[in-house]
Amino acid sequence: MAATPPPDSPPSDQEAALLRRFTALPGNAGPAGERLGRELLARWAEPHRRYHTTAHLAAVLGRLDELAGHPTDPIAVELAAWFHDAIYDPYSPDNEEMSARLAEDLLGAGRRAAEVARLVRLTAGHDPDPDDRNGAALCDADLAVLAGSPEQYAAYAAAVRQEYAYVDDDAFREGRADVLRRLLALPSLFHTPYAGEHWEPAARFNLRGELQLLTA
Template sequence: MPTTPAAAHPRYAALLAEWCELVRRCQQDPDKDPDPAPYGQDLLERWAEPQRHYHTLDHLVAVLTRSTELTAHAADPDSVALAAWFHDAVYRPDRSENEERSAHLAERALPEAGLDAATTEEVARLVRLTVTHDPAPDDRNGEVLCDADLAVLAGDPAAYAAYAAAVREEYGFVPDEDFRAGRAAILRQLLALPRLFRTEYGHRQWEEVARRNLSTELDLLEA
């Protein structure tokens, strides 16, 4: 049996085990509910699709890692972790409804896997928040997921350049002029937020560097 792109990833086994442990912890009756592994395998294959260059398994690992780093701030860390798994599970760079489709996937898969309606609803809500990265002030789960997703913006210059290049590669079908205009609009939207990072830790650790990186990329796009 050929090795799939996802299974070739060095973290595949660890990620699948992490997924299974997370779902078992959230299931209503782990002794009777379905084996989480097939659901995790499906998600991992989605994250390894060939059209992805930034929204890859490495991005999933990064968001899960940052979510764990921010666990103390979350009201429900398990729901945040589940939302991290689903937030870009459906990703086509030529479509605009990826977050909505990812939320729908969570709404179908999680009840099948034995999770209750309240958890499913919260996970789907969190996934949809990644459209704007603008959670309400009292939304602790949303703040953690959005901060974890945006933490890439605070990379060192080489890491940020690699991130920006990977995003451009995903949109390789878009002409340069159109890409520059669209990307610049996204950067301006992010810079207009009162705070990029809503948790105190994220704001303290990442805000200044992220804004500098965004401003530099915007200047280059508009030059």
């Protein structure tokens, strides 16, 4: 797998905007915060990624903006968004755990760092407790890609397929169809009232459409 790009590579316009957002978070101002932001952006820009890219990070952050007011600790939730796919290897089942450990290593000790790591681990299953407002916001923002326009959803599905290019077509169709059926069987895909109202119908429409294509 290709190596992580060096954190001092010239950022794209999108990466520059993300870096400004990162360093605007409390505690991230100054050279140390900029170095950490650049390191995370370099990870998100690894060339083997097709879906779990800086575009996905930007999309998750944008969805968190829509959910403003729901988290009890929005700073921890935003930091967790930055870390939740910081380590991504399509061959590995432990990406969320490794990303959480990276957050613990880079953020140091403290209550907020522990909360960030907890939230990152939640994205492995997207199943927060009913009273977990931070977890609900992050999980909903991460899954909001399911509620994109048909064109956006098709691009997402194609990018996921590219990340699993090492899996043959029959095995991928079977595995992906199982994932979609499990999602559709859930009583609700989302956990916040806003997402349930605004994103749920489109997400179910998209999931049913992809499942039909895979099983036709």
